[in-house]
Amino acid sequence: MSRAGRWFWAFALVLSAGSVSIAAEPARAQAPGAVREETTRPPRVAPTGVAPAKGSAMCGVCHSDIRVKYEKGIHKSEGVPCTSCHGGNSAALTVEGAHGAGFRGKPARRSIPALCASCHADVARMRFYNLPSDQYALYQLSYHGMKLAKGDESVAVCTDCHGVHEIRKPEDPKSQVFGRNIPGTCGKCHGDAAFRKRHGLKQDPVSDYKAGVHGKAYLSGDDPSAPDCTRCHGSHGATPPGVGDVEKVCGQCHLKTRTYFLASPHKEAMDQAGQPECAACHNSHKTQAVPPAEFAASCLGCHDKGDKEYRVGLTLARMKDDAASEIEKADKWVAQAAAIPLYVDDYRSRLQDARTALLEAAPVTHSLDSTLVEPHTRKARSIAARVSEEVREKISSRWWNKVGLGLFWFYLLLTAAVIMRARRRAAGRSR
Amino acid sequence: MKDSEGTDLERRGVLIWLSRGFLALWAPAAAGVATSFLKAPSSEHRPGDKAIRAGALSSLPVGDARFVHHGNDPFFVLRVSEGQVLAVSAICTHMRCVLRWDRETSTFQCPCHDGSFDRKGNVLGGPPKKPLPQYPAEVRADEIVVHT
Amino acid sequence: MESNREGKRSLLGWLESRVNLTEIVSFLSVFGLLPAELDSRKPLREALREAMSQPLPSYARWPRVLGILSFLLFLFLVATGTMLAFYYQPTAEQAYPSVTLIARDVAFGVLIHQVHYWSAALFLILLGMRVIRFFFQGLYARGREVVWMAAVLTFVAAAIADLTGRLLPYDASGYWTTVRAREVTDALPILGPITSFLVGGNGLDSTVLTRYYVLHIAIFPILLLLLFYIHFSSVRRVGMSRVEAAPAAKRSLRVAMYDLFLLVIFMVGGLMTLAVLFPQPFDAVANPILTPPDARPPWYLLAPLALMEALSFLPKILRGVIPEAILAVVLILPFLDRESGSGARRMLFRVLGIVLLVGWGALTWIGWYLEVGR
Numbered sequence: 012m013s014r015a016g017r018w019f020w021a022f023a024l025v026l027s028a029g030s031v032s033i034a035a036e037p038a039r040a041q042a043p044g045a046v047r048e049e050t051t052r053p054p055r056v057a058p059t060g061v062a063p064a065k066g067s068a069m070c071g072v073c074h075s076d077i078r079v080k081y082e083k084g085i086h087k088s089e090g091v092p093c094t095s096c097h098g099g100n101s102a103a104l105t106v107e108g109a110h111g112a113g114f115r116g117k118p119a120r121r122s123i124p125a126l127c128a129s130c131h132a133d134v135a136r137m138r139f140y141n142l143p144s145d146q147y148a149l150y151q152l153s154y155h156g157m158k159l160a161k162g163d164e165s166v167a168v169c170t171d172c173h174g175v176h177e178i179r180k181p182e183d184p185k186s187q188v189f190g191r192n193i194p195g196t197c198g199k200c201h202g203d204a205a206f207r208k209r210h211g212l213k214q215d216p217v218s219d220y221k222a223g224v225h226g227k228a229y230l231s232g233d234d235p236s237a238p239d240c241t242r243c244h245g246s247h248g249a250t251p252p253g254v255g256d257v258e259k260v261c262g263q264c265h266l267k268t269r270t271y272f273l274a275s276p277h278k279e280a281m282d283q284a285g286q287p288e289c290a291a292c293h294n295s296h297k298t299q300a301v302p303p304a305e306f307a308a309s310c311l312g313c314h315d316k317g318d319k320e321y322r323v324g325l326t327l328a329r330m331k332d333d334a335a336s337e338i339e340k341a342d343k344w345v346a347q348a349a350a351i352p353l354y355v356d357d358y359r360s361r362l363q364d365a366r367t368a369l370l371e372a373a374p375v376t377h378s379l380d381s382t383l384v385e386p387h388t389r390k391a392r393s394i395a396a397r398v399s400e401e402v403r404e405k406i407s408s409r410w411w412n413k414v415g416l417g418l419f420w421f422y423l424l425l426t427a428a429v430i431m432r433a434r435r436r437a438a439g440r441s442r
Numbered sequence: 443m444k445d446s447e448g449t450d451l452e453r454r455g456v457l458i459w460l461s462r463g464f465l466a467l468w469a470p471a472a473a474g475v476a477t478s479f480l481k482a483p484s485s486e487h488r489p490g491d492k493a494i495r496a497g498a499l500s501s502l503p504v505g506d507a508r509f510v511h512h513g514n515d516p517f518f519v520l521r522v523s524e525g526q527v528l529a530v531s532a533i534c535t536h537m538r539c540v541l542r543w544d545r546e547t548s549t550f551q552c553p554c555h556d557g558s559f560d561r562k563g564n565v566l567g568g569p570p571k572k573p574l575p576q577y578p579a580e581v582r583a584d585e586i587v588v589h590t
Numbered sequence: 591m592e593s594n595r596e597g598k599r600s601l602l603g604w605l606e607s608r609v610n611l612t613e614i615v616s617f618l619s620v621f622g623l624l625p626a627e628l629d630s631r632k633p634l635r636e637a638l639r640e641a642m643s644q645p646l647p648s649y650a651r652w653p654r655v656l657g658i659l660s661f662l663l664f665l666f667l668v669a670t671g672t673m674l675a676f677y678y679q680p681t682a683e684q685a686y687p688s689v690t691l692i693a694r695d696v697a698f699g700v701l702i703h704q705v706h707y708w709s710a711a712l713f714l715i716l717l718g719m720r721v722i723r724f725f726f727q728g729l730y731a732r733g734r735e736v737v738w739m740a741a742v743l744t745f746v747a748a749a750i751a752d753l754t755g756r757l758l759p760y761d762a763s764g765y766w767t768t769v770r771a772r773e774v775t776d777a778l779p780i781l782g783p784i785t786s787f788l789v790g791g792n793g794l795d796s797t798v799l800t801r802y803y804v805l806h807i808a809i810f811p812i813l814l815l816l817l818f819y820i821h822f823s824s825v826r827r828v829g830m831s832r833v834e835a836a837p838a839a840k841r842s843l844r845v846a847m848y849d850l851f852l853l854v855i856f857m858v859g860g861l862m863t864l865a866v867l868f869p870q871p872f873d874a875v876a877n878p879i880l881t882p883p884d885a886r887p888p889w890y891l892l893a894p895l896a897l898m899e900a901l902s903f904l905p906k907i908l909r910g911v912i913p914e915a916i917l918a919v920v921l922i923l924p925f926l927d928r929e930s931g932s933g934a935r936r937m938l939f940r941v942l943g944i945v946l947l948v949g950w951g952a953l954t955w956i957g958w959y960l961e962v963g964r
Contacts, residue, residue, distance in 0.1 A: 236536065236569040264569055266556045352694045352872045356513030363514060363533070367540040370554040416866045423859045426468070427852055429461045434848035438841060478697040479673055 149248035219296035622822020704865035765876030766885035892957030
């Protein structure tokens with residue numbers, strides 16, 4: 012059997028199985044109140060009357076404004092009709108008929124996660140879209156879900172992030188959950204000072220994020236690998252990481268840094284002191300590399316000036332500063348030589364190596380072990396110093412030009428003397 | 443009297459010829475400057491040419507890569523098969539660190555943040571998102587030539 | 591004499607019997623470089639000896655030196671320019687790399703480049719000084735109209751050649767100088783459209799660059815050569831200069847030639863010194879989006895710029911007419927000041943000239959400090 016043939020049969024089998032399971036369930040789905048069950052296992056609310064292709068059918072005749080939004084969304088193109096969320100009869104020609112048996116109207120806010128989960132937690136149904144089906148389970152573990160379960164309806168439910176009728180795929184740039192729109196979507200609530208005050212949230216995470224290195228790199232498009240909110244907090248299971256978990260979250264990307272941090276005395280000490288690990292020095296949302304000028308100050312939050320630990324910090328800072336300033340110096344020399352112009356490509360290449368060594372030193376710094384950091388910073392410093400020296404030599408070797416000019420003038424004046432002599436003779440003869 | 447006049451004339455003649463010779467030196471000097479300026483660059487190596495010679499093919503085993511220094515944009519040359527070579531940028535697309543070649547896994551590893559790329563420059567893992575740019579490379583008489 | 595008689599033995603004689611060398615060399619005198627006749631019926635040595643012994647005022651001595659010196663600089667520019675053209679590529683992508691190549695990798699490249707730059711700078715200044723000298727010495731009177739007009743037009747043509755040359759390296763300063771210069775020329779009612787016709791729009795891309803290149807290496811050098819020829823030949827007809835036509839000590843042409851040699855030598859020395867000690871810094875490549883803060887038009891366009899800014903209350907067309915009118919008046923000066931030498935009117939024109947010159951200087955100074963528009 013050909014490969015395509017095998018796939019065809021497999022697909023047909025699955026389709027028939029799916030249609031059997033759908034056909035078997037309408038009676039349970041009709042049961043009122045089924046959606047209000049709040050268990051970790053989602054109630055299996057099968058959509059009433061799956062009628063692909065038709066979508067809004069007659070509903071759009073009256074609800075034309077909603078229809079416009081609905082038709083832009085993924086549910087329209089995947090054939091999920093109005094009735095699967097709202098119940099009723101989309102084929103009816105009268106309002107009474109349409110809003111008749113099984114009609115749910117606007118679902119209650121509390122019931123929305125379960126309603127969405129009735130399809131989206133169904134592994135069998137979701138797998139052909141290659142969609143995860145654990146969102147509902149995650150949601151119930153999230154701060155949002157836990158608060159909702161306690162009756163706080165001000166927390167986010169599915170529709171707050173994904174939209175109500177105009178639900179777009181996360182890959183759609185117009186979607187609220189498209190990567191770059193996420194800070195704005197979370198910011199609808201968490202960026203609102205009144206909301207934060209009501210909930211006793213002290214930080215302004217969205218503004219801080221935008222001011223930090225992650226937000227700048229990500230939102231400018233310079234570095235698509237920089238994280239948005241969900242990379243650290245999760246999306247459906249959104250929860251702030253606790254003190255001992257910060258390094259795990261940051262370590263997803265900063266692998267090396269995490270390795271060195273875990274081996275350092277900081278890990279245990281910080282956890283005991285209740286310091287939020289990485290965020291203690293780098294801030295949580297306004298993330299940044301500790302600026303050289305503030306390096307010493309960042310240690311003083313926990314350590315005293317006379318401490319051995321503080322001196323270790325100073326040593327580390329000095330090693331990096333020395334290397335960085337040596338590279339900067341070499342850069343200036345190279346720029347000066349390039350303006351002459353001299354050939355500087357080789358020097359630039361070597362400075363690239365020096366910069367790499369300095370960047371390599373950054374994760375190692377978290378080990379707090381100067382013997383581990385020193386080889387990297389020394390390499391950076393020595394390469395840069397040698398480049399500076401060689402370029403300086405190359406620039407200063409141009410004094411030969413001036414010597415050449417002097418010789419040239421010497422020869423020139425001699426020539427002038429010869430010509431003057433001949434001229435004097437010629438003038439004498441003509442007189 | 444006559445004798446001294448003769449030597450005087452002779453001396454004058456020599457002096458005139460000396461000064462003429464001295465003046466004539468300007469011509470070869472100017473010609474030297476002009477010809478060394480105008481000399482066409484050889485076809486082998488043109489100054490400022492964008493073709494970079496990256497060493498002999500025979501000294502690079504199949505499946506191995508060699509690092510080539512080239513200004514701000516160093517690169518690796520890889521010998522994919524007997525006669526086929528690749529040139530891939532050696533600068534990580536994340537933070538511009540210089541990559542290292544890992545022979546065992548045939549990947550490029552970034553020493554700074556653990557980014558990794560396959561031998562064609564595609565991202566395998568780590569923070570970088572953009573693949574490494576490739577440069578056209580060819581083999582000319584056992585010499586690997588890369589065009590940047 | 592002897593060598594000529596037994597010509598078959600010497601190379602010169604051998605050539606002489608086949609080619610009229612004298613006739614070939616006499617083009618120098620026809621062109622006007624040698625202000626003496628060469629008798630083309632005589633052998634070269636004899637003709638030269640004859641010409642050399644003619645009594646002549648030295649034209650290679652101050653203040654008549656400006657003309658011959660500027661022509662020598664012109665020859666220098668042609669020589670160095672031709673050499674640079676061996677490497678230069680007039681496209682927006684390749685212009686800067688090719689100039690970098692010349693300045694960095696080619697033997698003596700930086701020297702040739704700098705000498706070309708300094709020759710151009712001095713060339714323009716000397717031509718300007720020559721016009722000023724002609725004016726104050728009254729060397730535009732009846733009979734010398736052509737000399738005067740040729741001198742003025744030479745200056746204008748040299749300025750345009752200089753302007754077109756500034757864009758060619760395609761570095762930041764050259765690019766933006768050209769952009770600012772085009773802002774000035776575009777405001778002129780007659781010259782503006784001509785410029786646009788010749789070089790096209792404001793975007794200085796490869797098509798425009800190529801046009802600048804052709805103007806710079808072909809059209810304007812030929813025009814300058816033509817103007818020099820007209821000038822020299824007119825001078826030969828009307829005499830070197832009326833005022834100094836009969837100096838006390840006339841010397842032979844031979845002495846004048848030695849003076850010329852000395853002039854060439856010191857000019858070369860001066861250019862080398864400027865090129866080595868005061869090299870034009872090598873700017874970054876042009877970025878059409880990034881205007882450097884000190885982008886100004888070249889010095890000879892600063893005064894028109896300041897003038898047009900000062901007259902901004904006038905309609906645009908009138909503003910542009912004024913600099914053009916001044917240029918036109920300067921050009922036809924000999925026809926306006928016909929009775930030169932006669933007291934009051936001559937005095938009036940001198941005063942007007944001084945006013946114009948001082949005004950020009952002041953406007954140039956203002957133009958330098960002018961922050962125009964943005």
